[in-house]
Amino acid sequence: MTERELVSWIQKRAPHFGQRVPNGIKVSIGDDCAVYQPKPNEDLVFTTDFTIEDRHFTWKDYKPIDAGYKALARALSDLAAMAATPEFALVSLAARDECIVKGFMSGIFRCARHYNVTIAGGDLSKSDRLYCDITCAGRVPRGKAILRSGAKPGDYIYVTGPLGLWKKKPIPRLDLAPLLRKNATAAIDLSDGLLMDLERLLIASNAAAELSAPPQVQRGASLEQAWQEGESYEMLFTSQRRLALHRIGQIVTGAPGKITGENLPNQPAGWDPFGKLCNS
């Protein structure tokens, strides 16, 4: 299969390709660039996420279609942490052969259809080991992106679901956008473990936390796992309001990043690769 045939295969299956969709993508796969027309009074948010064979998944645990699904779902989880609505994604994929490309792209398309994401472009290359980088764009009402840095002393700290088990198929909590926009002062998605991600939010907010309750624990997991395990893709957020959600403590003044409370594990020990650069 030539390059042109493979691109044609991809175009035919890409959600929204050649359709008039009510989003801002005016030009997608097939030109030097994708073209997006912003709507008035919206901000755009962007995240980029590497998915690498034997680092983020293995062929022992994943079929290509499932690995592709996960690659896009991980990026969408970053949009969820900003309370954003997904718009489009660009997919750069280096893989060994055509079969893996097709399987992996099929998984990306499945996830894209599920969350209404236009695949607007990308780049394809050959590589023994699979490397996929996905850039995902979403929109929020002007000025309404929820940042990591907005937590203030007195804010309550919430976790949106039980933790402890690594999720083979991430479910990005895009459904929480209305709740977060209405209530959250700061948010982060739990990709690397509760304690590590809480520490990141605290450092960004220049604040500390006093914890009063452990996280909820998934059936089949230990409390230790609930504190430490990454890839839950639930949200950790702060709010000035008392909400009917599981609260684990409060933001306090103190050394940025410091976490105190009873019965805590000794130190953050989530997944900290060398290293998630920024939009992690």
Add this chain to the structure above:
Amino acid sequence: MTERELVSWIQKRAPHFGQRVPNGIKVSIGDDCAVYQPKPNEDLVFTTDFTIEDRHFTWKDYKPIDAGYKALARALSDLAAMAATPEFALVSLAARDECIVKGFMSGIFRCARHYNVTIAGGDLSKSDRLYCDITCAGRVPRGKAILRSGAKPGDYIYVTGPLGLWKKKPIPRLDLAPLLRKNATAAIDLSDGLLMDLERLLIASNAAAELSAPPQVQRGASLEQAWQEGESYEMLFTSQRRLALHRIGQIVTGAPGKITGENLPNQPAGWDPFGKLCNS
């Protein structure tokens, strides 16, 4: 050096980090997503480009700083082909060690400063072989992006400079944006060879070409190389106007992609990896 120290090293050196710059980036490195505030009446264009060790460069020919410079310059060349003004880039980088990360990022920053690009975020991971994916965003006045698909029979075909020698340090022709916006009906950057890139433009425009003159040849190159060699990063564009630029022929009706003329090499033979997906 821990992840946090490496991110801090990168933040301190990233162009525009922590500064109020007169572009749309409101939140950059350090949150779940970058935040961009579009200006009224602008469209945004996006490209993504993989740069892979031993495929797009080798350590024999490139120092990390030069490889990093090239990685961003290649992406900027795609913006130039849309007549766009660069705004920001996201950098996903997987590399062997901290030294390579620092050298490569320094090259990206050097190129970013030169072309006034904000580095708004990214992702960092570990990998024996270097993989870098850069997503680059630019802006054009609403509706003014130059596409590959706009060429019409009768349009003249121009090439913006002499060809033939592969460029170690690409110079993205962002300076041509005013010329292209005023005159071009279609454009593509010459990354994979004149004949191959012309064929792509023709297919996108559903047209054929009748060539009347060879391209200009760089000193030290052969005519054959000028037809075939990739990575010149000059522009190929079409226009209804007679311009004081090197003209190689005209768009004609015919089988989409067909190129006729005297003394042509037999067939497109530029660099066609398996495969540049789309925004190539």
